[in-house]
Amino acid sequence: MSSNQLGDRVFCSINGRYGTLASLTSAPETRVFPLGENLSFEDGASIGIPYFTACRALILKAKAKKGERLLVHGASGGVGLAAVQMGRELGLHVVGTAGTDEGISLVKATGAHEVFNHRDPKYLKNLGTEKFDIILEMLANVNLDKDLTLMNPRGRTIVVGSRGPTQINPRNLMMSESSVTGVALGTSTEEEWAELAAHVVAGTESGWVKPPVHKVYSLEEASQAHHDIIHSKGAQGNLVVRVTE
Amino acid sequence: MSSNQLGDRVFCSINGRYGTLASLTSAPETRVFPLGENLSFEDGASIGIPYFTACRALILKAKAKKGERLLVHGASGGVGLAAVQMGRELGLHVVGTAGTDEGISLVKATGAHEVFNHRDPKYLKNLGTEKFDIILEMLANVNLDKDLTLMNPRGRTIVVGSRGPTQINPRNLMMSESSVTGVALGTSTEEEWAELAAHVVAGTESGWVKPPVHKVYSLEEASQAHHDIIHSKGAQGNLVVRVTE
Known part of the structure; x- marks a missing residue:
């Protein structure tokens, strides 16, 4: 050194x-x-x-721009919370999801503007009608098909984690010209x-x-x-x- | 005028x-x-x-660079053949697929370096071990899951057409940091x-x-x-x- x-x-x-x-x-x-x-x-x-991964996802892959809307889909883990803090620092509107009351409280306390429970069957409705420019996806095998319907035109979903195959409708990428990109810190x-x-x-x-x-x-x-x-x-x-x- | x-x-x-x-x-x-x-x-x-769509896909979305390897997955239609001609013009190595002998002959005559029959059960093997930087996908509901395994690091699959939902393994996007992006000419x-x-x-x-x-x-x-x-x-x-x- x-x-x-x-x-x-x-x-x-x-x-x-x-x-x-x-x-x-x-x-x-x-x-x-x-x-x-x-x-x-x-x-x-x-x-x-966690922070290096969140940084790689938000800055190098999603090319986040001030004022954009970010959904951290699974925000209460190490990478998710780092992304919430970094999203605020970058001037994004940060929406998070978590699966427990404790997780929701923590994501809120960490600085997310809004937090929803992704185990609530109505959570997609609760997210509202305004869509997202960037989605950080921690569990693509569960959420990716929904993510494709939640992106603004030219939206970017960044896959941080996935534990198996899943079904999607590729047509939902077409009219919005949105994208799905994987991230792996080790490839830096x-x-x-x-x-x-x-x-x-x-x-x-x-x-x-x-x-x-x-x-x-x-x-x-x-x-x-x-x-x-x-x-x-x-x-x-x-x-x-x-x-x- | x-x-x-x-x-x-x-x-x-x-x-x-x-x-x-x-x-x-x-x-x-x-x-x-x-x-x-x-x-x-x-x-x-x-x-x-066809040509404006191929151009939007290759240049504006995939940001094709001379010398890259292009797979036109379904190359014998209007957009596919335009993409083969444009790919050659851009200095790409162009590989095409088609589903009939007539289609294969046409894609070859149009200038593809190599052409394979995507109805041959062994066609993925026939494609060889060298992967692709860009895939233009005309029928994502059939091919997308395979495309995710055919991309080089930071490869880009551009979805030009899809007729329904399909299963994919998002993990195949992660280590390669590859991406899937939709294209729609009308959004230009x-x-x-x-x-x-x-x-x-x-x-x-x-x-x-x-x-x-x-x-x-x-x-x-x-x-x-x-x-x-x-x-x-x-x-x-x-x-x-x-x-x-």
Whole structure:
């Protein structure tokens, strides 16, 4: 490391090639960033993937423009909440969805202008008649067909997560000339990593990057953490495993 | 009209608000273009929608770059053949598919580097292992799920036609960060019409715009023409109705 000194508090954004449950790790200098005094190491563990992914989706893929309407479809998880904070910072009108009362409260507290329960059978009606320029989709296999009907002309749905196949009607992309695009943080070029880092590190300094940590586990509880994230009945921010005291 | 004079041979690109079976029509000046002496009126009738749509799809939506690999999925119809000619003009490697021997011959004769029969159960294998940067999809309800597996990183599938819902696996968009975008010529702005016209009219002058006319019907045969296009067992270019002798 050159810009960082031995003993500096840092966070990093690296693909988990060897997993992240380690007390020591190595990372290229370009993926290591200063962790401000106002952020804990648990916060730091919640920045690398969620904020960089939200940034890649909103800025590099959707090319978000101030004043546009953003729907974060599944907003109470790590990437979703980061997207809500970043959407506000970019001057978007941010609408979120979550599946539990706790999730809805958290998405509201995180700054969404409006939040709806996507488990309410009437939630599409509740979303109103005004459509969206950008949709960040966390569970495409459940929501994608609906997303295609929720986009403004030239709307962009960015697929952040999907757990299987789904049925859609491609005709709904045609008259609106809207699009569906996948996002994968790991495909970033070095230039893109630098651009993402510039946005996120600036956010840690100005203060809008506030990672929502839901629960901290000890290393012994790591398998429970994995169980909880897969079987979650509704996300409420990041789950963090603390490796050393 | 100002740039065109009374009696000039012209073609036009207009949305068929009142249909196109008429001996007289009106069109805004910005949608009327000179028809070179080397082109017949039947040719002219086959330029407005197919070439402008192919141009909108390839240049404005897919942002085609020289040397990219293009798959025209369903290449033997009016838009498909226009896309093959335009793809060659843009310096793309053009692969087409068609469903009949006649269609395949026509797509080859029109300039595609390679042509495959999409009714051959092994055609995906025949396409080889090299993927595509751009796919122009004429029948998304049949092919879209396959298209998602045929794209290079940051590949773009442009949906030109679809006749119903279909199942896809959104995960295939994620690692490649590829996209699916709809196209609708009628949504073009005036600036875009001008840009499309510049490309297509230049093509009528330099000669690469050669509309493939499959059959010419009399006005009395118009209903047969509609029947034939809907029940076609495999397109072979444009069907034209001649309104006046």
